[in-house]
Amino acid sequence: MLVSELKPFEEILGYLDGENKVFIVGCKGCAEVCQTGGEAQVLEMKQKLEGKGKAVTGYTVVDFLCDRALVKLRLKAREADVAAADSLLVMTCGVGVQATAAVVDKITHPACNTMNLGGVRGEWRGSERCRECGDCLLDVTGGICPLTACSKFLINGPCGGAKSGKCEVEPDVRDCGWHLIYQRLKKLNRLDKMTEIVPPKAFSKMEPPKHLRSTIMWALEQREKEVAAR
Amino acid sequence: MSLKEKIASSRFVITAEVGPPKGVDIEEMKKNTEVLKGRVDAVNLTDQQSSVMRLGSLAGCHLLRQWGVEPVLQVTCRDRNRLALQSDLLSAYVMGVENVLCLTGDHVSLGDHPDAKPVFDLDSVSLLQAVKGLEQGRDLGGKELKGSPRFFVGATVAPGADPLEPQILKMEKKVKAGAQFFQTQAMYEPKQFEEFMKSVKHLNAAVLVGIVVLRSAAMARFMNKNVAGIHVPDNLIEEMDKAEKKAAKGIEIAARLIREMRDMCQGVHIMAIGMEDRVPAILDAAGM
Numbered sequence: 001m002l003v004s005e006l007k008p009f010e011e012i013l014g015y016l017d018g019e020n021k022v023f024i025v026g027c028k029g030c031a032e033v034c035q036t037g038g039e040a041q042v043l044e045m046k047q048k049l050e051g052k053g054k055a056v057t058g059y060t061v062v063d064f065l066c067d068r069a070l071v072k073l074r075l076k077a078r079e080a081d082v083a084a085a086d087s088l089l090v091m092t093c094g095v096g097v098q099a100t101a102a103v104v105d106k107i108t109h110p111a112c113n114t115m116n117l118g119g120v121r122g123e124w125r126g127s128e129r130c131r132e133c134g135d136c137l138l139d140v141t142g143g144i145c146p147l148t149a150c151s152k153f154l155i156n157g158p159c160g161g162a163k164s165g166k167c168e169v170e171p172d173v174r175d176c177g178w179h180l181i182y183q184r185l186k187k188l189n190r191l192d193k194m195t196e197i198v199p200p201k202a203f204s205k206m207e208p209p210k211h212l213r214s215t216i217m218w219a220l221e222q223r224e225k226e227v228a229a230r
Numbered sequence: 231m232s233l234k235e236k237i238a239s240s241r242f243v244i245t246a247e248v249g250p251p252k253g254v255d256i257e258e259m260k261k262n263t264e265v266l267k268g269r270v271d272a273v274n275l276t277d278q279q280s281s282v283m284r285l286g287s288l289a290g291c292h293l294l295r296q297w298g299v300e301p302v303l304q305v306t307c308r309d310r311n312r313l314a315l316q317s318d319l320l321s322a323y324v325m326g327v328e329n330v331l332c333l334t335g336d337h338v339s340l341g342d343h344p345d346a347k348p349v350f351d352l353d354s355v356s357l358l359q360a361v362k363g364l365e366q367g368r369d370l371g372g373k374e375l376k377g378s379p380r381f382f383v384g385a386t387v388a389p390g391a392d393p394l395e396p397q398i399l400k401m402e403k404k405v406k407a408g409a410q411f412f413q414t415q416a417m418y419e420p421k422q423f424e425e426f427m428k429s430v431k432h433l434n435a436a437v438l439v440g441i442v443v444l445r446s447a448a449m450a451r452f453m454n455k456n457v458a459g460i461h462v463p464d465n466l467i468e469e470m471d472k473a474e475k476k477a478a479k480g481i482e483i484a485a486r487l488i489r490e491m492r493d494m495c496q497g498v499h500i501m502a503i504g505m506e507d508r509v510p511a512i513l514d515a516a517g518m
């Protein structure tokens with residue numbers, strides 16, 4: 001899941017400086033779950049903007065704003081309202097903002113900050129579990145990712161900063177990842193894993209080759225471009 | 231005799247710590263160093279301690295050498311990637327710095343530039359490995375060096391951590407990766423330290439027990455609450471509380487701890503945190 005949080009309202013107003021008419025786009029996917037871009041938040045935003053003297057020419061909440069084709073269809077249906085606006089305010093993750101920008105020739109303002117990818121690679125949502133490091137260490141860590149669970153991405157055991165099992169960064173909410181790993185390995189009777197020296201990470205592997213980064217959709221887009229160029 | 235030779239000769243060694251200034255006025259740092267000169271075997275130069283931006287550890291070590299004191303360069307993984315770390319190590323060596331202490335470092339969010347990008351490209355274990363690699367004439371990229379350095383390499387451990395086991399497992403890794411000596415987090419409980427020393431006996435590395443000089447009962451309570459791996463027991467806090475002359479009490483406690491723990495380990499590392507002028511008195515009282 002793409003985790004997002006709403007930007008401060010003042011910042012959003014700043015984006016709209018000098019513009020009077022705006023069209024709002026929300027998303028029923030992750031943004032709704034994060035309460036940053038569902039119908040309720042879009043309506044609330046509309047009201048707040050109108051309270052500041054802005055005209056909202058209309059709004060739409062797309063099922064999955066990261067689906068570019070779907071966004072294109074939805075906005076087509078609201079063509080007149082979109083055309084009447086100076087800009088679009090997109091209340092969702094960075095992918096949604098980019099998908100909107102890709103199908104509308106207007107300024108698209110982000111209303112949110114995208115925090116992390118959470119479980120975007122799977123259905124186990126709720127928290128960030130993988131940083132897509134390209135060289136998985138779950139074997140030595142008992143199945144808990146040290147890159148997301150530890151604030152310093154340590155791969156060879158805990159720093160000296162944990163207190164009562166909590167991380168030195170945000171001790172109120174953040175468990176020490178290495179404390180969790182230690183407890184798990186101890187339970188599995190595999191503490192020997194904690195004595196294996198893990199070599200420095202090859203961060204180059206975090207940059208996947210283009211062909212792996214792109215999907216079948218990319219191929220379709222390429223084709224679209226080629227057709228348009230003809 | 232260098233720190234390495236002293237430790238090898240199984241003499242009880244004494245190290246202390248000096249913090250570089252936040253700025254370029256080095257007068258106080260010089261004063262603190264003068265106080266320690268002749269009384270300690272080497273002085274650690276902290277590397278932007280607590281993630282607070284300061285004068286660098288490398289420049290600080292260079293100054294210490296000019297002032298006639300053997301330095302220990304503290305290096306953290308927080309601010310530099312593997313290129314910068316290895317480069318700094320080479321620079322240190324050509325400047326005559328032989329002792330390095332490899333640390334992970336506090337997270338940037340705890341310091342005075344919380345918005346900085348934390349690096350942690352390496353961790354303390356891989357930093358130790360990097361040092362070993364340089365000594366063997368190769369960098370982490372596998373490339374050959376033109377002349378290789380020789381260091382006396384240290385690391386840290388928190389004998390008061392709870393649970394202690396992961397700390398010891400990591401300490402084992404550090405030894406495997408090349409750590410030759412350890413300076414510990416502050417210890418206030420000799421019994422606990424004795425237990426710790428028993429459980430790491432097999433590691434064959436010199437351990438210098440850490441002493442943080444107490445200023446007041448409030449400071450002790452603060453450390454208990456906020457600093458990982460430090461526990462000041464109630465009876466010491468009470469002692470500080472009752473004492474009329476806090477400074478004298480802090481000196482007395484530190485000296486007592488050194489006396490009680492000196493036979494358990496190879497040396498002591500005194501972290502006076504701005505009270506360097508009290509170190510000679512502590513050493514006198516401890517009979518050193």
Ligand code: SF4
Pocket residue numbers: 129130131132133134135136137138145146147148
């Ligand atoms: S170790 Fe790397 S690949 Fe494995 S879960 Fe963590 S970030 Fe993902």
Ligand code: SF4
Pocket residue numbers: 149150151152153154157158159160161162163166167168169175176177178179
């Ligand atoms: S306290 Fe634990 S999670 Fe936090 S940085 Fe240290 S090892 Fe990582």
